[in-house]
Amino acid sequence: MHRILVASLHRATHVINLLMNYLRSVREKQFERKLKRTVGFSFTSDWASHNYVNWEKWFTGYGHQPNLRVLEIGSFEGRSTVWFLENVLTHPSAQLVCVDPMPWPVNPPRPRFMHNIQLTGKAQQVTLIQERSEIALTKLPPASFDIIYIDGAHDAINVLADGMYSWELLKVGGLMLFDDYLWEPDKPEYHRCQRAIDLLLKQFGTRKTLLHLDYQALLRKDAD
Numbered sequence: 001m002h003r004i005l006v007a008s009l010h011r012a013t014h015v016i017n018l019l020m021n022y023l024r025s026v027r028e029k030q031f032e033r034k035l036k037r038t039v040g041f042s043f044t045s046d047w048a049s050h051n052y053v054n055w056e057k058w059f060t061g062y063g064h065q066p067n068l069r070v071l072e073i074g075s076f077e078g079r080s081t082v083w084f085l086e087n088v089l090t091h092p093s094a095q096l097v098c099v100d101p102m103p104w105p106v107n108p109p110r111p112r113f114m115h116n117i118q119l120t121g122k123a124q125q126v127t128l129i130q131e132r133s134e135i136a137l138t139k140l141p142p143a144s145f146d147i148i149y150i151d152g153a154h155d156a157i158n159v160l161a162d163g164m165y166s167w168e169l170l171k172v173g174g175l176m177l178f179d180d181y182l183w184e185p186d187k188p189e190y191h192r193c194q195r196a197i198d199l200l201l202k203q204f205g206t207r208k209t210l211l212h213l214d215y216q217a218l219l220r221k222d223a224d
C-alpha cells in the first residue's frame with residue numbers, strides 16, 4: 001500500500017513538473033515576441049539599484065581586468081547582471097557565470113534576462129546555468145572566481161549552502177557579497193539570510209576579512 005502511494009506521488013510530481021515546464025515555455029515564447037518590440041531594458045522589479053553606490057566603491061577597481069571571473073547566484077531578469085557587465089566586466093575576456101533555475105511558470109524571467117544582457121552588447125561574456133545553485137555550484141571549478149554575488153534562494157539553509165560552496169569556488173583574495181543580510185526581520189530565522197551569514201562568518205574565522213556588514217555583507221577571502 002505504502003509503495004503504491006509513493007509511486008503514485010512520484011508519477012503525480014512528474015506530471016506536474018511536465019505541466020509547469022510546458023506552461024513556462026508557452027509564457028516564455030509570448031514574452032519573447034513582446035520583447036522584440038521593446039527598445040530599452042525591461043525589468044519588473046528592482047532589487048539592485050539601491051546598492052550601486054556601494055558596488056561602485058567595491059568593484060569598479062576590477063574594471064578592464066583581463067580574464068576576470070564573476071559568479072552571480074540569483075539573476076532574475078538580469079538587473080544586477082547588467083550592472084556587473086557594464087561596470088566591472090569591461091574587459092572583453094572577463095566572464096560572468098549566472099546560476100538561476102528561473103523556474104517560474106507565471107512571468108518567467110528568462111526572456112527578460114536574455115533581452116537585457118543582449119542590450120549590453122556583452123551577452124557573449126555570460127554563461128547562464130539554469131539550475132538550482134546547490135546542484136550547479138558543485139560542478140564549477142574550485143578557486144576559479146574573483147567575485148561571487150549571492151542573491152539566490154533566501155532561506156537560511158540555502159544561503160548556508162551557497163556560502164559554503166562559494167567559499168571553495170572563490171580565489172584567495174577574491175570578494176564574496178551576500179545580499180539581504182537584514183531582509184524581513186519578522187520572518188522566522190530559518191527563512192532568512194542573516195543566521196546563515198553569521199554562521200558562515202564565524203566558520204571562515206581568520207581566513208577572511210569582513211569589509212562591510214549592513215543590508216549587504218561583503219568579505220574578502222584571505223586564505224583557504
Ligand SMILES: C[S@@+](CC[C@H](N)C(=O)[O-])C[C@H]1O[C@@H](n2cnc3c(N)ncnc32)[C@H](O)[C@@H]1O
Nearest residue numbers: 047048074075076079080100132133151152153
Ligand atoms: C532576488 S532575485 C535576484 C535578483 C537579482 N540579483 C537582481 O538584483 O536583479 C532571486 C533569484 O534567485 C533565484 N533562485 C531561487 N532559488 C534559487 C536556487 N536554489 N539557486 C539559484 N537561484 C535561485 C530566483 O529564481 C530569483 O530569480
